Amino acid sequence: MKADNEVLKNKITKNLRCLICQGQSVYDSDSEFANSLKIVVDNKINEGLSENQIYSYFQSKYGDWILYDPLFNKNTYFLWLLPLLIFFVGGAIIFNKFLKKQK
Amino acid sequence: MKNKILPFSIIFVFIIIFVIFYKGLQNTNIYTPDSKTIFEVPSVSVKLFNSDEIINTLEIFNSNKFYLLNIWSSWCVPCKQEHPILMELSQNNDLEIIGINYKDTKKNANDFLKDLGNPYDNIIFDNKGTNAIEWGAYGVPESFLINNNKIIRKYIGPLSKGSLQEIKLFIK
Numbered sequence: 248m249k250a251d252n253e254v255l256k257n258k259i260t261k262n263l264r265c266l267i268c269q270g271q272s273v274y275d276s277d278s279e280f281a282n283s284l285k286i287v288v289d290n291k292i293n294e295g296l297s298e299n300q301i302y303s304y305f306q307s308k309y310g311d312w313i314l315y316d317p318l319f320n321k322n323t324y325f326l327w328l329l330p331l332l333i334f335f336v337g338g339a340i341i342f343n344k345f346l347k348k349q350k
Numbered sequence: 351m352k353n354k355i356l357p358f359s360i361i362f363v364f365i366i367i368f369v370i371f372y373k374g375l376q377n378t379n380i381y382t383p384d385s386k387t388i389f390e391v392p393s394v395s396v397k398l399f400n401s402d403e404i405i406n407t408l409e410i411f412n413s414n415k416f417y418l419l420n421i422w423s424s425w426c427v428p429c430k431q432e433h434p435i436l437m438e439l440s441q442n443n444d445l446e447i448i449g450i451n452y453k454d455t456k457k458n459a460n461d462f463l464k465d466l467g468n469p470y471d472n473i474i475f476d477n478k479g480t481n482a483i484e485w486g487a488y489g490v491p492e493s494f495l496i497n498n499n500k501i502i503r504k505y506i507g508p509l510s511k512g513s514l515q516e517i518k519l520f521i522k
Contacts, residue, residue: 267488279453280489283479290480307389308486340356 252292259288259301262315272315391499392484399451399459399473408499410448410472416521417496420470421450421482424462426490432508433466439514440469444521449473452482452490495520 260274265281273281273288284305291301305313317323391411395404411417420436422429440447449470451459454477463470476482485494488506495503495517503520505513 279479283453283483286478287480287483308483 252289255292255298256285256288259292259298260285262302263288263305264313264315266309266313389486389501391496391501394481394484396474396476396481399449399456399475402475407474410474411496411499414498416445418445418447418517419450419485419494419496420447421452421485421487421490421492423452423454423490424458425454426452428508429491430466432491432510433469435509435511435514436469437467439517440471442518442521445517446471450476450481450485452476453479 257274260281261272263273263284265271265273265276265278265284267280268276268278271281273284288301291304296304299318302314302318306318311317311322317326319327391407393406393408395406396410397404418436418439436447439445447469449472451473456475459473474481482489482492485492485501491508493505493509493513494501495505497520503516509517
């Protein structure tokens, strides 16, 4: 159980951006800010919050920018759906060509 | 007709991508924290500095007057710079100043207040820095102007003469 929590904590802190550092995750940083965040993540895991609940908690305090992997919401749906959309449009074009060749 | 749609749509997509990237070039890539978000006072239990009593934050910010929450530490040099401004604001009866003592020892914090004066009506003791996270803070010093359980203004870094004037205008 304890080892599981440690793995989960590492996973979460690797997806949190250390806002006062340059290009470092909370996991990598040893700044005051990051160290406090690690304690908070620990506390939240012990309180029984799920991974996504913890992300939402930090997002509510610091905004989307703190997450390296932003959650799916009204501000980010374009970001998430655009690659899928391009994929399907591309697929449709190829499929069309294929049909034409068959004819 | 059908043959024309494909090249046109490809050109169209490239124009869109070009415009997005071109605009992106002009964006600054330095992250500036959002200091105008209005959100509510978090409800968490905190330890008081003077009495070691554990109470809920909502009990501290219970009336509808203005509060200035100031995160400070004795080891923080910019906190010393902004201290005279806090002392000046503490003269004002319409404003209550609440401190969060961030990652500090009681002895050092008490010495700091003895040397420079104590502007705080109440102090929250936050030796692990977890309380500051509840407020969405980045570090020390940082101040929040609170009214009716809402954070109406956020000051990241030491308070300046300009922020002093702004706070006075708010209280009026």
